[in-house]
Amino acid sequence: MNKSRRLGRLIAATTTASVALTLAPAAIAQETVEFSVSNITDFHGYLEFDDYNGYLGAALLAGLNNQINGDENVFTTSGDNVGGSNFVSAISNDEDTLQALNAAGVDVSAVGNHEFDQGQDDLRNRIVPASDYPILGANVYRNGERILPAHDIQERNGVRIAFVGTVTPQTAKKVAPSAIEGVEFRDPVAETNQVARELIDGDQADVVIALMHDDAASLAAGFDTDYVDAVFGGDSHVVHAAQTPIIAAQSGEYGKILTDIDFTFNPTTREITAAEITQYDLAAAQATGATPDATVAAIVDQARTQADVLGAEQVATLANSFSRGNDYGLDQNGNPTTGNNRGSESTLNHLIAEAGRASMADFLGEEVDLGFMNAGGVRQDLPAGEVTYRDVFNIQPFGNGIAVGKLTGADILLALEQQWKDAAASRPRLALGFSDGFSYSYDPTAPQGERVIEATLHGEAIDPARTYSVAMSSFLFDGGDGFDAFTNVTDYRDVGYKDVTALADYLEANPAVEPRGAQGDVGVTIDGTLAAGETVTLNLTSLNYSTETEPQATAVTATLGDATGTADIDTRFIPEFDRYNEHGTATVELTIPEGLTGTQQIIITTDTGTEVTVPVTIDGTDAGTGDDDSDGSSAGSSAAGIVAILAAVAGILGGVQFFAPELFAGVTSQIEAQINALLNP
Structure with missing residues (x-):
């Protein structure tokens, strides 16, 4: 009919x-x-x-x-x-x-x-x-x-x-x-x-x-x-x-x-x-x-x-504390505050990113390369001692699932650029937490959208054309907090695994987990001529976490070939700069060895385990990246090179939409003045 x-x-x-x-x-x-x-x-x-x-x-x-x-x-x-x-x-x-x-x-x-x-x-x-x-x-x-x-x-x-x-x-x-x-x-x-x-x-x-x-x-x-x-x-x-x-x-x-x-x-x-x-x-x-x-x-x-009864059940007894970002303010009792700075790295944000990656890998029985976490999704600190299910839920109360998908290196590098927002915004930077083994260098004085110099995963540079398996919340995969690059995901799988469960499972399996001492990113601006025998100045920022209870590096070393330069780290907390993740600064003088030419790597390390790389070309041109408009090879020009690679890959993939025009807007004079004041006291 x-x-x-x-x-x-x-x-x-x-x-x-x-x-x-x-x-x-x-x-x-x-x-x-x-x-x-x-x-x-x-x-x-x-x-x-x-x-x-x-x-x-x-x-x-x-x-x-x-x-x-x-x-x-x-x-x-x-x-x-x-x-x-x-x-x-x-x-x-x-x-x-x-x-x-x-x-x-x-x-x-x-x-x-x-x-x-x-x-x-x-x-x-x-x-x-x-x-x-x-x-x-x-x-x-x-x-x-x-x-x-x-x-x-x-x-x-x-x-x-x-x-x-x-x-x-x-x-x-x-x-x-x-x-x-x-x-x-x-x-x-x-x-x-x-x-x-x-x-x-x-x-x-x-x-x-x-x-x-x-x-x-x-x-x-x-x-x-x-x-x-x-x-x-x-x-x-x-x-x-x-x-x-x-x-x-x-x-x-x-x-x-x-x-x-x-x-x-x-x-x-x-x-x-x-x-x-x-x-x-x-x-x-x-x-x-x-x-x-x-x-x-x-x-x-x-x-x-x-739920109140079951929520009080113990997940793990932790040997260490993990904190969120801090503007270095004090609460009404005179104690340092935490959680008010979403622009800085934090040990808890990194822990959650690693927990999501590791737990998803175990859940699926397959390799997952990377994990990311947004600072705004972390709502309480994680102190040492007994941790209950309710504690874990209060840290991540939004009920997001952990999903897994494939992102290109170009997507990942663009997401790093998208941590910087409108300079006039109340939160001009929203920091990502990274799973273990991931780090990157960037130039804080470069134009917005061109700051990332080089990112590495377990010591290997992120390849813009390669595909990586990534675990993170469904919120981030949906482009939450303005991370549009993550919406380019392919092979997306939401397997019904909650972020709270992933963190609880990880803590239960790893009660002795230690805060990540290494910074995930370091700001690098190079001044001087990149030529054999010349001395260049490395202005370094973001060498430390923004909370005093987190690991604090005191010394930094820069290596280029056989040359080494060291410096003490200025660990003073300057709230204006902490908003941009610039806490922990140093200036390192480095003399380029005779006979060194071509593409080289400057390796920057600290006494807490931080290690980032900065590719440079030794050819006798000026390295000035701050306000210098020269075309010389430098950390800044390396960043521009990466952006050029990203653009080429995006064009091949038909992904020109990756690059929103606002990402390439210049840094405001106010921010430049603040950064220069810190780097050149």
């Missing part, structure tokens, strides 16, 4: 707060019935109400659904109910979330990629039995057979409503391979269309609605509108509502939105004659007068109490 269900255009379309989208058919038969379908997606265990972030919480979601709907409603989800969860749920392996969704009255759900986080056996043997509603996966196969039901039929007011559930094929890249061994994720739209035809032509259903854990907006055009009436999407964490070419809606993430669609159905023609979409955010929910469901609220309270 083939039947046309194409309806009129929507009168209005917007997805902020509560909005109604109404289909207006040319004519509505007198004999009609109504039913409604409500939906949430990507709940991820966000059980608790949070008015600051707009999370309705499980109890209010249930109360809202009860307030706006009656017995004609079907309450659905589009997957990722659990996994990648908030602390209060993750600490109990999402058991409380499974109970809360049951109590909330969920009728049917699609399977999400995160339901596979702990493996297909965990899904089928734990999650499915614990759910009082079917979990559908029409496109999930093993050995040619579906491992989950393809559809479920709910009857409301005499209408047989078939729900067909699918999950994104990207699940194969989002979950550890061992968790889904032998599982095949087929095209979700094609599978939905096939099942819909079988149900309608076999007279098993009157209406077909797709519950798809994939982006509704981008895939809606592929559905056969003669058989599929509507789709509720998920996975991409966006909010969507539209009718063209099919009734399509998506409820965002974390229980921030409840989408409700009221359908009008003509039993005689077996057509949907009208549909009204309303999306409720927190303000809209409260405007209805809805109150939290008491049964669900009791489960959330139980989860919170249990």
Whole structure:
């Protein structure tokens, strides 16, 4: 039986707060019935109400659904109910979330990629039995057979409503391979269309609605509108509502939105004659007068109490402390503050970057080259002594997942340049934490976008054309904090591994871990003529961390061929410069050996283990990089050379978008004056 269900255009379309989208058919038969379908997606265990972030919480979601709907409603989800969860749920392996969704009255759900986080056996043997509603996966196969039901039929007011559930094929890249061994994720739209035809032509259903854990907006055009009436999407964490070419809606993430669609159905023609979409955010929910469901609220309270108990359990007893960046201010008790400087390196930021890299490598059973961490995601210090799960969560409270993907050396070098922001901004630099073995040199007086001189990984220069495996938070891969270079990732995999879990696992396995004494980056400006027998001056910055409790180098050595120069490090804290990661300065005189020509390396080391390299060309030209506009070879011109390489690689890759014009803006005179004042006291 083939039947046309194409309806009129929507009168209005917007997805902020509560909005109604109404289909207006040319004519509505007198004999009609109504039913409604409500939906949430990507709940991820966000059980608790949070008015600051707009999370309705499980109890209010249930109360809202009860307030706006009656017995004609079907309450659905589009997957990722659990996994990648908030602390209060993750600490109990999402058991409380499974109970809360049951109590909330969920009728049917699609399977999400995160339901596979702990493996297909965990899904089928734990999650499915614990759910009082079917979990559908029409496109999930093993050995040619579906491992989950393809559809479920709910009857409301005499209408047989078939729900067909699918999950994104990207699940194969989002979950550890061992968790889904032998599982095949087929095209979700094609599978939905096939099942819909079988149900309608076999007279098993009157209406077909797709519950798809994939982006509704981008895939809606592929559905056969003669058989599929509507789709509720998920996975991409966006909010969507539209009718063209099919009734399509998506409820965002974390229980921030409840989408409700009221359908009008003509039993005689077996057509949907009208549909009204309303999306409720927190303000809209409260405007209805809805109150939290008491049964669900009791489960959330139980989860919170249990989380407090489990959160107090010990992860490790650390032998050393780790700190965040510091502006060298004092708190009200006269103690040095930490955490107020996101522009400087810190031992804790480096630790988290290494923990993400190492834990992901262990989780996947494969090599991961690099890890990065953004300073703004680190919200508490990590003191020595007993560390609990709650402590780890408070350090990284944003619930990000650790993902892995491939980046070129050009992407990595560009990301380093993107640490420097607008000089007039309140935070003119946002420092990245690096995993062990990574370091780079840069010229703080060079134009923005041309500062990086050379980066190395385990002693080898980063190759702009080579591809590296990198682990970091999903926030950074999404370009968070302005690191657009990271969005060039390929082979991206979000495997359901939380940043909190990665850090906890690492600390548990490495309780004796020591703070990284070596700086990840060192500022180098060279003045003088690069010729045999000539003496050049190396103005060095960022030789130390910005917190007194972190390792502090006292001496620096520069080596070029057989020549060596040493100097004491000025360890005075100067807050204005610490904002730019310039704490710890020194001036080293270095005489270039006779007979030395061509491309050489200046190696800079400190007594805390710092080692960076500066490639130079010995050819008799002036090395001045500060305000000197000469074309001589120097640290600065090496930086420009790297940028030129990046540009060439970007052009080859069609990636000219890597280079935003603002990255090449000159340094302001104010910053130049400050840096010159420090380097030339």
